[in-house]
Amino acid sequence: MRILLVEDEPMFRKGLAKMIAGLNTGWEVCGEAENGEEAERLVELLCPDLVITDIRMPLMDGLELLRRVKAAHPDTAVIVITGYQDFQYAQTALRCGALDILVKPCGKQDICHVLDKAEAVVAVKREQRGREQREEARRLDNALRELFLRLPCRPDVAAILERRICGTKLILLYIADYSPDHKQYAKKDIPLLQFAVLNIVGEVTRETQGDAGCLLIVETGCFALFIKELSEEQQLQSAIAGSLWSFLGLRAELQEAVAVDALEQLPDLYEERLGVRRSGAAAGGLPASALSREEAAQSLPDGASSRMKQQMIAEQLAELIREGNLKGLKECLEQLTEAVCASGPEVRKLEALSLGFALQETARRQLEAGYDPGLLTARIERLHECGSLKELREWLAEATGHFSEALAEWQNKYGGSSVAAAIRYMEEHYASRQLTLAEVAVQAHLSPAYFSHLFKKETGRSFVTFLIEVRMEKAKQLLAGTGLNVTEVAGIVGYDLPNYFAKLFKQYSGLTPKEYRKRHQS
CATH class of the missing domain: 1.10.10.60 (Homeodomain-like)
Known part of the structure; x- marks a missing residue:
């Protein structure tokens, strides 16, 4: 977590920075400023989690800086430093939204106290922001799905989707059969398989296009992929189809990409290209899994929420690695494992796979771990075979164990040298x-x-x-x-x-x- 120090007295500012650096907490001083005007510019540039500012400064004082920071960045915490003679200003600072007050001279214990308080507040706000982002992603996914199926969509939501979708290229993807002869998949496995499809298609798209695009499950077996800048379309389609076959044993049909200029195009494109009607039937025949409409509705995982949660987990793990908080990382993995095991039986495997993909993403992006398609296939197959909570725990232990091995290798690589x-x-x-x-x-x-x-x-x-x-x-x-x-x-x-x-x-x-x-x- 990042701190911006604002203090016009250089010796005090440098001493405070030194003290914070020596505390070995998760906080780092990302910038220093000697007045409010300079600090306001740095807040925009550095996006700190916490601003610690003196009250009395030239050009712009701490109270005005506090007001401006809270107006522009309400989630940024602000702690005000004051002398005893300025205590009346401190009361004003608290009314303006300051998290706490530091009275000069402040010692290490005082600094630790306010940083612990700020850390707790930042953690709560991040969790709240994560929930809001997941809810917003779910809302937009549902609205986009409704547009494909000719259902009404609120104008304000449609306006957001218009900015997000128009100008992209649309590729429609169809999984014809969720129960191929060479796999022992059952109807109950379809949500797990569809979530795996989302992640595999997103990963392949990111690898080949530099961007995962926007991916949506429209109906069971039917997916829509929107990409802003599409290059080497044939290569992308071959990579997606090949990956789904090698990882999951599923055959995918991909339609040629088409430009999306208006949301009104979506239902016509969907029906023309996949032959799908709102009843859920397919012109070329139902998927071999032959789901009823009720089963089809139940088989749709909450893709937006699950993928957003997966991203939040990956970001949480990455931050702990960046902070060097290995104890916190271990505790986080234990908590995530217990959360999966405590979830309902109907979503437990989906939650486990979500955690598995988050671990894989973090290992690749933060720990320079290689991409092993064979390992991914084996993990998905073993998860499919898990029939008890004990077996699921063993699967999770193996997944977190592989992650810990990647972390150890990375630490050895970037250790003493x-x-x-x-x-x-x-x-x-x-x-x-x-x-x-x-x-x-x-x-x-x-x-x-x-x-x-x-x-x-x-x-x-x-x-x-x-x-x-x-x-x-x-x-x-x-x-x-x-x-x-x-x-x-x-x-x-x-x-x-x-x-x-x-x-x-x-x-x-x-x-x-x-x-x-x-x-x-x-």
Whole structure:
């Protein structure tokens, strides 16, 4: 999670940033500003989860910044720093939406308290936002399905779909038979299979087109894929059909892509190209699974909600990895496993597959894991064969185990060698006043949060502490071996403020710069 610090006093701001970096929490300082105007621009640029701002500042004070941030970004938490003499302003800040107040001078315990409070608030808002996004995705999917089936659609929802769909290319896909002879699928497996189809088609489309597009189950066995920029259509169709056959053993018929210029086209295109009528019958014959209308309705998984939930799980896991919060990651996997097992028997396999796809997506995107089609096929087949809760738990344990193995391999790859490279970079660039954890993390090919965790694990010190040590050792050499004054030495080792440098130097060496020079200069 990201913090923007806003404080016009450089020494206090830098000290606060150092303190936060040394807490080893999930928070990182993503930017600093010395007045409200600069901070307002950085909020738009950096999108922090939390803004910690002083009240009294030039150009724009903290109260005005608070009002503007809450108006433009209501989910961004704001904590206000104040002195005892400004406490009446603090009351105003709370009325304007500040999460909490920090009174100067504030210690480590005070900072930990407000950061814990902010973390809880951010987590609740993210969960709420996730629920709202899933509900919105479900609403839009249902509305789009209704348009295909010539059912009425609310004008405001139609306007959203118009912007989303018009100008895309539509490919209609039909699964003719959900019970092929070489597979032992039953009617109860159709929701699971359809969810697997959604994920496989989305993954293939993302791999070949760079975008997963918009994918919808219209009716049982009938899918609509909308793509904004379609290239190599034949290659895409072959890849989709081949993947569905190799992974699931299902044959798919794909229609040639057609441009969508208006929503009114959808029902005609659907009926003409697939021969499907609102009754659910197909001109070329029903799917071999021969579902009744009631069974067909029940077989439609809540695709939008399930895929959105899958994405939210993947994002949650990715954030824990980026933060280096391995304990939290383990607890999260345990909680997700228990949530699947606690779900109803009718959706349990669907929930398990959703978690499995989320783990696979996270491993590929965050941990550089390879894509193993054979492993995916085997997992889906084993999930299909699970007949008891015990067997499902074993399947989930295997899925989370593969994920943990990918995590361990990734950690080994970016372990000591990455930290060693980072240390070399710091020793070469210590004089840069703008040298940040984020910049060094890029050199190590890691996210700032995970790099911070790994660096402390390998060196026993935080990034900030280690950088100060490097700079102080260089300063010792300059003080003992040159005639440069303290201000010049401070500038050479990366500090604009000689007083701040002198304070850090005494904390590090036990002597002021002048005392050190007097004792060590020959």
